[in-house]
Amino acid sequence: MPYRRTPRVEARLSASRERILSAAVAIVAEHGYAGCSVAAVARRAGVATGSVYRHFPAKADLVAEVFRTTSRREVDAVARAVALESTAAEAIAAVVETFAGRALRAPRMAYALLAEPADPAVDGERLVFRRAFADAIGVLITRGIATGELPDQDVQVSAAALVGAIGDALIGPLAARAAVTDASVTAPVPDVSSGTAHLITFVQRSIGAVS
Amino acid sequence: MPYRRTPRVEARLSASRERILSAAVAIVAEHGYAGCSVAAVARRAGVATGSVYRHFPAKADLVAEVFRTTSRREVDAVARAVALESTAAEAIAAVVETFAGRALRAPRMAYALLAEPADPAVDGERLVFRRAFADAIGVLITRGIATGELPDQDVQVSAAALVGAIGDALIGPLAARAAVTDASVTAPVPDVSSGTAHLITFVQRSIGAVS
DNA sequence: ACAAGAATTGAACCCTAGTTCACTTCTTAG
DNA sequence: CTAAGAAGTGAACTAGGGTTCAATTCTTGT
Known part of the structure; x- marks a missing residue:
C-alpha cells in the first residue's frame, strides 16, 4: 500500500x-x-x-477560528497590562490605554471584534471574548478589593459593565475611522486622546478608585 | 382621466x-x-x-423603519423615567430599572435592538439609537453637574460609556433568555434583580453620585 | 518505473432570500 | 356601463456566496 x-x-x-x-x-x-x-x-x-x-469543515469554523485567534491577542495584551501595574487605578488605566490604543491603530479589526455583523458562530465567540476580557478586568478589581483600595462590589457586574463601557465609548470614533479606512482616505479623525483621558477618569471612578 | x-x-x-x-x-x-x-x-x-x-423600496428600508419604531419606544420610556426623578442618583437608577425591566420582559426584542446581526441599514440606526439613549442619560448628568450633585465630567464620554455598561451588563442574561424563548421552553433563568441592584450601584458610583 | 491512493483544483452546483413583472382585480370619472 | 389606470398578486427571476466533486497532479512504497 x-x-x-x-x-x-x-x-x-x-x-x-x-x-x-x-x-x-x-x-x-x-x-x-x-x-x-x-x-x-x-x-x-x-x-x-x-x-x-x-x-x-465549513466557513463558520474558519471565521470562528479567525475570531478566536485575533481576540486572544487582545485579551493577552490587556491581561499583560494588568499584570504590570500594581494599583487598581493604574491597572484600569492601563487597560483602557492598551485596548483603546490598539483599537485605534487597527480600527477595522477592532470593529470586527466588537460589533461587526457576522456568522452566528462568531457571535458565540464574541461572548467568549467579552467574558475573557471581563475576567482580565475582574482580576484587577478583585485585587483592588483585597488590598482595600477599592470598595466591595459585585466583581462580575462591574467587570461586564466596564467591558461595555470601554467598548461602547470606542465604537463612535471607531466607526468613523473604519469608514475612512474603507474609503482609503486619509482624513482628520476626531481627537481620541482627550476622550481616552476622560474615559480613564470615568472607569476609575466607576470602580471606586480615587483618582 | x-x-x-x-x-x-x-x-x-x-x-x-x-x-x-x-x-x-x-x-x-x-x-x-x-x-x-x-x-x-x-x-x-x-x-x-x-x-x-x-x-x-427595499427590505433595508423596511427593517430600518422597524428598528426606528421600536427603538424610539425604548428611548422615550427612558427619557420619561429621567424626567420624573429629581436627583441624578435616582434618575440613573430609574434608567437602569426601566431599561433592564423592559429588556428582560421582551428579551428577543432587546437582543435585536442591542446586538443582533442584521442589515447594514440597521447598524446605522443602531448608532442613532445609542446616541439618543446616550443623550437621555446626558440630560441627567448635565442636570446633576449643574446642581452640584455630580462632579464635573465629560458628559459625552460618561453617557456613551454608560450606554455600553448597561447594554453589556444585560447581554449575558439576555442571550440566555432569548435562547430559551427561541426554543419556546420555559426555563429557569439566572436571577437578574440582584444583578440590576449591583448595576445601579455601579452606574451611580461611575458618575460620582454618592449612594 | 509503477500503481495506489491522497492532495489539489476550480468550475459547476445549490440554496436562500430579495426583487421583479406580466397579469388580475379594483376604483374612479364620465 | 365602460375605459383608464392604479393597486395587488405570486410565481419566476436573480445574485451572491458557500459547498461539492470529477478530474488532475503529487507523493510514496515496492
Whole structure:
C-alpha cells in the first residue's frame, strides 16, 4: 500500500492550514468579515477555494477560528497590562490605554471584534471574548478589593459593565475611522486622546478608585 | 382621466403600510431579524410579497423603519423615567430599572435592538439609537453637574460609556433568555434583580453620585 | 518505473432570500 | 356601463456566496 502520510506532508499540510488562517485574519483586519469570502481567502492564501475545505469543515469554523485567534491577542495584551501595574487605578488605566490604543491603530479589526455583523458562530465567540476580557478586568478589581483600595462590589457586574463601557465609548470614533479606512482616505479623525483621558477618569471612578 | 387617488384609497394604503410595519415589528419581537423575511412579513400582514414593495423600496428600508419604531419606544420610556426623578442618583437608577425591566420582559426584542446581526441599514440606526439613549442619560448628568450633585465630567464620554455598561451588563442574561424563548421552553433563568441592584450601584458610583 | 491512493483544483452546483413583472382585480370619472 | 389606470398578486427571476466533486497532479512504497 504505497503512499502513507509522511512527516514531510504533515508539515506541509499544517503550513497550508496556517497560511489559510493568516490570509483570513489579514482580510478581516483590512476589510472586515464582509470581505472575507472563501474565494478571497483562498486567493490570498494561494490555494484553490476547494482546498479551504480540506482544513475547515465549513466557513463558520474558519471565521470562528479567525475570531478566536485575533481576540486572544487582545485579551493577552490587556491581561499583560494588568499584570504590570500594581494599583487598581493604574491597572484600569492601563487597560483602557492598551485596548483603546490598539483599537485605534487597527480600527477595522477592532470593529470586527466588537460589533461587526457576522456568522452566528462568531457571535458565540464574541461572548467568549467579552467574558475573557471581563475576567482580565475582574482580576484587577478583585485585587483592588483585597488590598482595600477599592470598595466591595459585585466583581462580575462591574467587570461586564466596564467591558461595555470601554467598548461602547470606542465604537463612535471607531466607526468613523473604519469608514475612512474603507474609503482609503486619509482624513482628520476626531481627537481620541482627550476622550481616552476622560474615559480613564470615568472607569476609575466607576470602580471606586480615587483618582 | 378616470381614477384619481381619493382620500378613501389613501387611507387604505396607509393602513396597509401600517399593517406591514406592525407585522414586521411583531416578527422581530418574536424571532428577531433572523425570522424577518419579506415573505414572512407579507404573510403575517395578509398581503402578497410583492405588495410589500409598494410601500418600501427595499427590505433595508423596511427593517430600518422597524428598528426606528421600536427603538424610539425604548428611548422615550427612558427619557420619561429621567424626567420624573429629581436627583441624578435616582434618575440613573430609574434608567437602569426601566431599561433592564423592559429588556428582560421582551428579551428577543432587546437582543435585536442591542446586538443582533442584521442589515447594514440597521447598524446605522443602531448608532442613532445609542446616541439618543446616550443623550437621555446626558440630560441627567448635565442636570446633576449643574446642581452640584455630580462632579464635573465629560458628559459625552460618561453617557456613551454608560450606554455600553448597561447594554453589556444585560447581554449575558439576555442571550440566555432569548435562547430559551427561541426554543419556546420555559426555563429557569439566572436571577437578574440582584444583578440590576449591583448595576445601579455601579452606574451611580461611575458618575460620582454618592449612594 | 509503477500503481495506489491522497492532495489539489476550480468550475459547476445549490440554496436562500430579495426583487421583479406580466397579469388580475379594483376604483374612479364620465 | 365602460375605459383608464392604479393597486395587488405570486410565481419566476436573480445574485451572491458557500459547498461539492470529477478530474488532475503529487507523493510514496515496492
